[in-house]
Amino acid sequence: AQKVTQAQTEISVVEKEDVTLDCVYETRDTTYYLFWYKQPPSGELVFLIRRNSFDEQNEISGRYSWNFQKSTSSFNFTITASQVVDSAVYFCALSEALLTGANSKLTFGKGITLSVRP
Amino acid sequence: EPEVTQTPSHQVTQMGQEVILRCVPISNHLYFYWYRQILGQKVEFLVSFYNNEISEKSEIFDDQFSVERPDGSNFTLKIRSTKLEDSAMYFCASSSNRGISYNEQFFGPGTRLTVL
Numbered sequence: 688a689q690k691v692t693q694a695q696t697e698i699s700v701v702e703k704e705d706v707t708l709d710c711v712y713e714t715r716d717t718t719y720y721l722f723w724y725k726q727p728p729s730g731e732l733v734f735l736i737r738r739n740s741f742d743e744q745n746e747i748s749g750r751y752s753w754n755f756q757k758s759t760s761s762f763n764f765t766i767t768a769s770q771v772v773d774s775a776v777y778f779c780a781l782s783e784a785l786l787t788g789a790n791s792k793l794t795f796g797k798g799i800t801l802s803v804r805p
Numbered sequence: 806e807p808e809v810t811q812t813p814s815h816q817v818t819q820m821g822q823e824v825i826l827r828c829v830p831i832s833n834h835l836y837f838y839w840y841r842q843i844l845g846q847k848v849e850f851l852v853s854f855y856n857n858e859i860s861e862k863s864e865i866f867d868d869q870f871s872v873e874r875p876d877g878s879n880f881t882l883k884i885r886s887t888k889l890e891d892s893a894m895y896f897c898a899s900s901s902n903r904g905i906s907y908n909e910q911f912f913g914p915g916t917r918l919t920v921l
Contacts, residue, residue, distance in 0.1 A: 720908055732912040790836040790900045790908050792850040792861055
């Protein structure tokens, strides 16, 4: 069975601080995908990143960066120089890669509420 | 940019009533999903749908729930006899198995269901 653990429930930082959101996953699959989604106060789910289990390269997109460590089953997300607009709930998610090429369900973590204070 | 749409944005119903939540997935996507999020909790998978049949469903998706793709564009979730605990945000999502967005699920804005 797949499982995603986001041990941090709430994080509060002051604007311009760096913050790292942790994600640890469990799966018996050798091929899988990892995701991060942002849920702002308005409620929609905003896709941030997808990572294939074979691609352990870290990724940077502007102020966002992701650290994928297969050895520790972690896929952590860092926001550099945080801004008030980053305040949201952030979900890490996992899906298996099916041999048929079909897309499978997402298993979400419980989410981390990030508050960025001015 | 193509997007998933959902109607209504908010549905209020009485316990025991039937509700139908509607979704229009992205037009060239083949995989469709429903998820729900009880207030303040995580997003939970309900069901996936491909090639006009259910691919997978969770324990939550019991006989009270059904899904349908009545035409080429809509994807619906029906709850036959709503319970108080069905109150949640329901998200529809769709995905493709090709291209650079392979396996990326695009989510709709959600329908907030309130059961009184």
